[in-house]
Amino acid sequence: MRRARALILCLGLGALSLAGAGRAASPVGAASPVRMGYLGVASDAGIFIALEKGYFTEQGLDLSLERFGVGADQMALLGSGRLDIASGAPSPTLFNAILRGLPVVVVADKGSLRKGFGFNVLVVRKALVDAGRFRGLGDLRGRVLGTASPASIVNFENYLLLRKGGLTPRDVAIEYMEFVDQPAAMANGKIDAAVMVEPFATAAEARGVGKIVMPLDQILPDFQTAAIFYNTQWARGHPEEARGWMIAYVKALRYYNEALRRREVRDDVITIMTGHTPIKDRAVWDRMIWPGLSPDGAVTVRTILDYQRWLLNERLIGAFVTPARFVDLSYVEHAAAVLGAAHP
Numbered sequence: 583m584r585r586a587r588a589l590i591l592c593l594g595l596g597a598l599s600l601a602g603a604g605r606a607a608s609p610v611g612a613a614s615p616v617r618m619g620y621l622g623v624a625s626d627a628g629i630f631i632a633l634e635k636g637y638f639t640e641q642g643l644d645l646s647l648e649r650f651g652v653g654a655d656q657m658a659l660l661g662s663g664r665l666d667i668a669s670g671a672p673s674p675t676l677f678n679a680i681l682r683g684l685p686v687v688v689v690a691d692k693g694s695l696r697k698g699f700g701f702n703v704l705v706v707r708k709a710l711v712d713a714g715r716f717r718g719l720g721d722l723r724g725r726v727l728g729t730a731s732p733a734s735i736v737n738f739e740n741y742l743l744l745r746k747g748g749l750t751p752r753d754v755a756i757e758y759m760e761f762v763d764q765p766a767a768m769a770n771g772k773i774d775a776a777v778m779v780e781p782f783a784t785a786a787e788a789r790g791v792g793k794i795v796m797p798l799d800q801i802l803p804d805f806q807t808a809a810i811f812y813n814t815q816w817a818r819g820h821p822e823e824a825r826g827w828m829i830a831y832v833k834a835l836r837y838y839n840e841a842l843r844r845r846e847v848r849d850d851v852i853t854i855m856t857g858h859t860p861i862k863d864r865a866v867w868d869r870m871i872w873p874g875l876s877p878d879g880a881v882t883v884r885t886i887l888d889y890q891r892w893l894l895n896e897r898l899i900g901a902f903v904t905p906a907r908f909v910d911l912s913y914v915e916h917a918a919a920v921l922g923a924a925h926p
């Protein structure tokens with residue numbers, strides 16, 4: 583929480599005058615370095631598949647990854663050029679960064695709540711469910727909800743869940759912690775419920791500490807919960823790398839979608855994901871609700887606009903940002919043209 587606030591404060595103070603700082607060119611024939619932030623959750627599948635299958639190497643790229651608690655923590659570093667690419671949920675930090683003129687933009691899908699793919703999941707402490715003290719959303723009154731950050735998109739999801747139960751955020755207490763820490767916090771009674779991302783929701787249920795009560799595709803159908811972001815100055819200065827990264831990523835998204843149809847590919851993807859995340863139990867990955875990842879990397883912009891209107895109403899952003907300012911789909915369109923039509 584302190585880190586997220588510090589990064590947001592840095593944005594507000596205009597401390598990011600380094601935007602656009604260049605890097606020395608790579609030697610001829612050497613792989614081009616690309617620096618990226620990630621979260622280590624199920625919707626990072628496209629990143630990890632492209633890394634393990636050699637798709638980034640095919641494009642002449644040397645990808646280095648740095649893990650963060652939430653996507654909002656990456657915006658200051660992306661805007662300053664410390665990262666070339668970031669990933670995670672759209673956030674007030676994103677829109678406020680754009681309003682301050684920082685070179686950040688949404689370029690691709692990294693997870694949406696398509697029907698049957700509600701991988702953001704309300705999990706309630708199993709002891710409460712078993713004792714009959716949780717029967718519906720109204721029973722969240724007076725409970726402690728875990729959420730990743732003050733800047734997390736989960737706050738919007740919490741708002742909608744509470745409203746559906748006739749409650750407001752004032753009716754609950756909030757405890758901030760990273761997604762990876764939420765199952766343990768539920769086990770020791772520190773939190774009573776949380777919107778967890780997969781695989782942590784299914785891991786909490788498998789451990790017998792939580793109960794999945796509602797996948798969020800039930801209240802937010804097709805909602806764009808996560809995205810890939812580029813530093814636009816890096817992308818303009820390194821156009822081949824920016825296009826090549828996206829070709830590798832979209833190729834990986836197609837492999838991921840093939841895993842939804844073919845058992846052998848699914849097993850391969852599970853092996854990749856257990857190697858790159860804290861959840862090593864293959865059975866959890868097999869049971870969990872998989873993220874909706876577009877085989878073309880397409881972004882559902884209209885749902886981000888709905889979220890942004892809520893942020894504006896809550897006075898968490900200074901002004902409304904038009905799609906022309908926060909999204910650039912030219913990279914996924916180029917990748918789709920290079921790779922051809924996706925499998926139906």
